[in-house]
Amino acid sequence: MAMDRVALFGGAGFIGSHLTRRLLDEGYFLTVIDVDAEKIADLLPHDRIDFRELDIRDDNDDTVERIVETSDVVFDLIAYANPKQYVDMPLEVVHLNYDQNLRLVENCVETDTRLIQFSTSEVYGKMGHRQGDDKVFSEDDSDLIMGPVENHRWIYATAKQLLERMVHAHGIENGLDWTVIRPFNFIGREMDYLIEEPDAGTPRVFASFMSALLYDHPMYLVDGGENRRSFTHISDAVSAMVYILEGPERYNREVVNIGTPGNETSMHDFAYLMRDVYEDLSSDGEVPPIETVPGEEFYGEGYEDCERRIPEVTKLTDAGWEPQYDLRETLEEAMSYYVDMYERERAASLD
Numbered sequence: 001m002a003m004d005r006v007a008l009f010g011g012a013g014f015i016g017s018h019l020t021r022r023l024l025d026e027g028y029f030l031t032v033i034d035v036d037a038e039k040i041a042d043l044l045p046h047d048r049i050d051f052r053e054l055d056i057r058d059d060n061d062d063t064v065e066r067i068v069e070t071s072d073v074v075f076d077l078i079a080y081a082n083p084k085q086y087v088d089m090p091l092e093v094v095h096l097n098y099d100q101n102l103r104l105v106e107n108c109v110e111t112d113t114r115l116i117q118f119s120t121s122e123v124y125g126k127m128g129h130r131q132g133d134d135k136v137f138s139e140d141d142s143d144l145i146m147g148p149v150e151n152h153r154w155i156y157a158t159a160k161q162l163l164e165r166m167v168h169a170h171g172i173e174n175g176l177d178w179t180v181i182r183p184f185n186f187i188g189r190e191m192d193y194l195i196e197e198p199d200a201g202t203p204r205v206f207a208s209f210m211s212a213l214l215y216d217h218p219m220y221l222v223d224g225g226e227n228r229r230s231f232t233h234i235s236d237a238v239s240a241m242v243y244i245l246e247g248p249e250r251y252n253r254e255v256v257n258i259g260t261p262g263n264e265t266s267m268h269d270f271a272y273l274m275r276d277v278y279e280d281l282s283s284d285g286e287v288p289p290i291e292t293v294p295g296e297e298f299y300g301e302g303y304e305d306c307e308r309r310i311p312e313v314t315k316l317t318d319a320g321w322e323p324q325y326d327l328r329e330t331l332e333e334a335m336s337y338y339v340d341m342y343e344r345e346r347a348a349s350l351d
């Protein structure tokens with residue numbers, strides 16, 4: 001198996017760059033397709049990476065199909081994956097996350113290539129609003145409940161859900177070998193981007209709070225930070241992906257959650273924990289204020305939040321996978337990378 005050629009569409013993104021590094025360590029030959037190589041630039045050139053700088057929306061000469069045809073397995077990680085984008089450009093989100101991804105699915109069907117498709121925990125939608133303390137999102141049992149159409153944040157989850165259903169249907173009607181992965185809030189180094197000023201962008205929450213801590217602007221808690229998430233260290237997540245790729249189960253024609261149920265926290269407690277860890281890690285230890293902001297002001301009209309998301313992960317744990325990082329360890333590992341980088345840059349600028 002370790003000699004297989006694996007194609008990673010979106011393989012230079014946050015998850016993709018970590019997966020690329022791990023699969024290289026495992027001995028695979030990789031084709032990485034992305035619009036931007038930045039997060040894997042230090043690896044290139046590499047005799048086991050064929051990097052293709054390509055926007056799949058502009059593929060007019062069947063490059064994608066040829067890559068799929070010459071691969072044993074395709075990981076599809078391409079998507080707009082940031083809630084601010086769902087609110088600001090809902091049509092573009094559907095165009096990329098559904099239309100373009102479906103073309104890739106069809107290429108896998110036509111060429112008989114195994115597909116590992118990235119979906120999202122957001123397909124469970126508002127189920128968290130109904131959860132008791134002990135309820136978890138189960139791949140094959142939970143209902144998927146979206147909010148009203150006018151709250152167009154749900155367009156991302158809806159597009160991802162329809163893509164999952166198309167992948168499933170291609171399995172039934174056309175024999176496609178597939179696995180759908182639903183990630184639950186992975187965090188780690190190289191996630192999104194940092195913003196030096198609060199109005200310079202809206203990365204996902206870990207990068208947003210990390211930016212505030214480093215560049216000393218307020219940490220904005222959306223709607224008071226009552227909503228809850230279960231965070232997963234990217235390295236635990238990637239171990240689960242490798243297991244799905246090469247473990248004996250293979251999870252063929254199955255949906256698999258990847259997450260760390262024990263790392264559930266409110267965003268309020270998450271902000272305070274990040275401040276606490278930062279105080280330990282940084283040489284100045286100064287922390288910015290925490291301010292509450294309404295969701296529609298922070299993201300724009302059409303935003304609605306998910307209250308809770310706790311994954312059931314027995315499909316993986318029954319087979320021997322266990323997450324290694326608790327929430328504090330996750331933050332210590334991820335934040336030390338940024339604090340060290342920032343302090344090195346600051347020292348260099350003072351020289």
Ligand code: NAD
Binds near residue numbers: 010011014080081096
């Ligand atoms: P990311 O934005 O870091 O990665 C996506 C990558 O796709 C980027 O490198 C981007 O440049 C590339 N890309 C975008 N449009 C492209 C195009 N037209 N052509 C070629 N490449 C293009 O996001 P991520 O966090 O790594 O997420 C990867 C996948 O996992 C996505 O499908 C996302 O919806 C899903 N997901 C991620 C999380 C998470 O916790 N990070 C959670 C749920 C779902």
Ligand code: UGA
Binds near residue numbers: 206225
């Ligand atoms: C994310 C994104 O949709 C995708 O990355 C992914 O598909 C999915 O969820 C997942 O990771 O499983 P969400 O968790 O809402 O959605 O995005 P974050 O930006 O990480 O926000 C988490 C929580 O923090 C939300 O309640 C948000 O309102 C809050 N938040 C975000 C803040 O309080 N402050 C900020 O600066 C940013």
